[in-house]
Amino acid sequence: MNYYKIRVFFTSFVLLLGITILPVKAQQRPIYNQLPPEIQNILRRSHISPYGMSVYVQAIGSPRPLLAYNENQARTPASVMKLVTSYVALGVLGPRYRWPIDIFTTGKIQAGRLRGDVYIKGYGSPDFETVDLRRLLNKLRRRGIHSIQGRLIFDNTYFNVPRINPGAFDGKPYSSYNAQPDALLFNERISYFTVSARGKRVVAKALTPAHNLIVKNKMRKVRRGCRPRIGISRSGGRVIVSFRGTFSSRCGTRTYSRAVTDPANMLYTAINGIWKDELKGYMNVKFGLGRTPNHAKKLVTYNSRTLAEILPKLGKDSNNVIARQLMLSIGAKYYGAPGTPRKGAEAIGDWLRKRGLNFPELRIENGSGLSRFARISAKHVSDLLMDAYRSPYRNLFMRSLSIAGVDGTMKRRLRHTPVSGRGFFKTGTLRDVRGVAGYVKAADGKTYIVSILHNDPRASSRGRKSHDNLIKWVFWGGRKQNVARGY
Numbered sequence: 001m002n003y004y005k006i007r008v009f010f011t012s013f014v015l016l017l018g019i020t021i022l023p024v025k026a027q028q029r030p031i032y033n034q035l036p037p038e039i040q041n042i043l044r045r046s047h048i049s050p051y052g053m054s055v056y057v058q059a060i061g062s063p064r065p066l067l068a069y070n071e072n073q074a075r076t077p078a079s080v081m082k083l084v085t086s087y088v089a090l091g092v093l094g095p096r097y098r099w100p101i102d103i104f105t106t107g108k109i110q111a112g113r114l115r116g117d118v119y120i121k122g123y124g125s126p127d128f129e130t131v132d133l134r135r136l137l138n139k140l141r142r143r144g145i146h147s148i149q150g151r152l153i154f155d156n157t158y159f160n161v162p163r164i165n166p167g168a169f170d171g172k173p174y175s176s177y178n179a180q181p182d183a184l185l186f187n188e189r190i191s192y193f194t195v196s197a198r199g200k201r202v203v204a205k206a207l208t209p210a211h212n213l214i215v216k217n218k219m220r221k222v223r224r225g226c227r228p229r230i231g232i233s234r235s236g237g238r239v240i241v242s243f244r245g246t247f248s249s250r251c252g253t254r255t256y257s258r259a260v261t262d263p264a265n266m267l268y269t270a271i272n273g274i275w276k277d278e279l280k281g282y283m284n285v286k287f288g289l290g291r292t293p294n295h296a297k298k299l300v301t302y303n304s305r306t307l308a309e310i311l312p313k314l315g316k317d318s319n320n321v322i323a324r325q326l327m328l329s330i331g332a333k334y335y336g337a338p339g340t341p342r343k344g345a346e347a348i349g350d351w352l353r354k355r356g357l358n359f360p361e362l363r364i365e366n367g368s369g370l371s372r373f374a375r376i377s378a379k380h381v382s383d384l385l386m387d388a389y390r391s392p393y394r395n396l397f398m399r400s401l402s403i404a405g406v407d408g409t410m411k412r413r414l415r416h417t418p419v420s421g422r423g424f425f426k427t428g429t430l431r432d433v434r435g436v437a438g439y440v441k442a443a444d445g446k447t448y449i450v451s452i453l454h455n456d457p458r459a460s461s462r463g464r465k466s467h468d469n470l471i472k473w474v475f476w477g478g479r480k481q482n483v484a485r486g487y
Contacts, residue, residue: 035069036473042466052456053466054378057474059446060389066448066478071379074361075453078428079318080381080435081369084362086311086400087384088348089326090393091355092333095308099125099329101132101184103140104296113147118285119292120267121155122184124332124339125304126325127313129187130208130270136302137274143299147282152271153290154264159183159328160338166259169370170431174232177370179259181324183339186263186270188321195228195243196253197221204228204243207255210265211287216242226251232260264289308396315400315426316408320368327367341366357383369428381437381451389439389449398424401438404471414468418443419475425450434459436467444477 035043035050043050054075057067065071100123107116122128161181167173179189192207193215202219219228231242239260247254268287275281304310307326314322331343334351345364352359359380365371388397402408405420409427414420425438437451450471454463 033068036067036470036478039466039470039473042469046458046462046466048456048458048462048466052454052459053463054451054453055470056378056382056451057448058382058386059442059448060386061446065382066474068379071382071451072377074363074375074377075435075455076372076430076433077369077374077376077381077435077453078430078433079320079369080426080428080437080451080453081364081367081371081374081376082314082318082323082428083381083388083426083437084348084352084364084376084384085323085326085330085367086315087388087391087393087397088351089307089311089330090397091351091391092330092347093307093326095306095393095396097307098303098305099123099128101125101128101136101302101304102292103136103299103301104292105299106293106296107150109143109145112144113149114145115149117151117153117296118148119153119155119290119296120184121158121292122182123158124181124183124325124329125185126319126322127188127304127310128185130274132302132304133186133267133270134274134278136300137271137279139300139302141275141279141281145281145299148275149284152268152285152287153292154184154267154287155290155292156183156263157291158332158337158339160340161328162341169372174258174260176257176259177320179321181321181328182263183328184263184267185321185325186267188319189259189261189263189266190257191241191260191266193230193241193243193256193258194253195219195247195251195256197247197249197251202243202247206241208266209269210239210261211268212238212265213261214238214240216240218242218244220246222246222248224248224250226254228254228256230256230258232258311396311400316402318409318427320370323368324366327364330367352384355387357387359383370430372430376453378437378451378453381453382449385437385439385449385451389447398439401426413464414471417472417475419471422475423471429460431460432457434463434467436471440471440474442475442477446477448474450474 054070054073056071058065102121104119166178176190195204202221204217206215225246227245229245233240275283313319327344328339330347332339334347335343361375363375365373401424402410404410404423405415410425422441425436428435435453440448442448452467
């Protein structure tokens with residue numbers, strides 16, 4: 001039997017058995033160019049058009065995506081943009097980067113008395129809080145200084161941040177998430193207030209007082225109901241926070257947070273309290289803002305926590321002001337101080353291009369995603385996640401993300417599913433916007449990158465179910481039966 005007869009016989013045998021032999025390339029898993037039917041059904045029942053949704057899913061190590069749908073469409077990402085800020089911060093600043101806070105003086109120290117100007121200079125620390133201020137002042141006290149007389153000047157010139165109306169974004173200028181960045185940021189610029197019923201009256205007070213902050217309490221004690229109303233007004237340089245409404249003893253103690261004042265006024269009051277009450281020192285100073293002279297003598301330095309330690313607060317809690325601080329710090333490190341939003345945005349784009357990540361549609365306004373200007377595609381979010389996974393920062397980066405069903409913004413999502421504890425995500429939500437992107441350690445042993453950006457009038461209120469079910473679909477490797485059963 002010659003070669004030709006053997007080939008004809010084998011082909012006939014294969015056809016007889018009903019077996020189709022495809023080329024090796026065609027045997028690869030196909031790319032899904034449409035949303036899975038079960039996801040389309042969820043969107044249909046929620047009255048959401050699928051055209052506002054962009055998805056890109058790819059397994060680590062795979063040359064092709066599992067699912068690509070509207071993947072190149074530039075979308076508003078909301079807080080998913082923080083993935084870009086976090087990854088570039090690791091690359092530009094480095095995971096061990098710490099932000100210093102320095103105290104200088106142009107005065108003289110004699111017998112423990114410091115007479116003259118004292119400067120406190122910040123370099124953009126995202127997490128400078130009361131506990132850190134206490135440690136900084138303790139270091140100064142240990143220098144033998146117990147008395148300070150002169151001027152106390154706060155230097156925030158390491159950043160040059162344009163003055164904007166924080167309420168321009170959504171009409172809520174005093175909401176904590178709208179806190180603006182500052183090179184000498186303190187307590188994330190947030191003031192905390194408590195309301196509680198004591199005896200026959202209601203007590204409202206500031207837990208974090210500031211020099212220009214006044215609390216007015218006009219609340220009434222009632223038997224039932226907890227209906228406090230908070231009003232904020234300004235008079236001259238003062239900020240007046242008024243509490244009105246009704247409150248009962250059944251309400252316990254309620255805590256409220258607002259971004260109502262500036263770091264300088266917060267710092268001045270906190271420094272006075274710590275120096276006089278805790279450190280038993282003497283202080284008689286006037287305060288203001290200014291630039292530290294070149295000839296000023298450095299007295300002490302306090303360094304913040306490392307970037308690696310701070311990143312989980314950014315990623316898991318979706319902290320906007322930390323993201324803003326990082327973007328300005330990136331700009332200052334990359335192009336030199338002062339850090340500006342423009343320098344930060346240009347530094348981010350340049351660093352990404354040097355990594356081979358060319359995102360022509362990328363628009364980044366403040367690093368937090370709290371923006372209607374920001375844009376990126378689902379495909380390029382996925383490309384960034386792939387590059388981060390292959391980088392030396394993989395573990396740090398993944399640990400900064402919310403774990404499905406465990407913590408952060410994903411704590412209540414996918415809790416009673418196999419994805420719980422196996423999905424690592426950054427979420428994002430604005431009016432008409434919902435997104436989620438990250439990694440899934442799937443049932444088949446592979447790690448998949450998932451990027452979902454959804455811009456639709458109903459996306460923020462009704463889109464979550466479709467996103468969670470798509471993540472479950474990825475976990476099961478694209479098999480729909482387990483998703484349909486709700487596993």
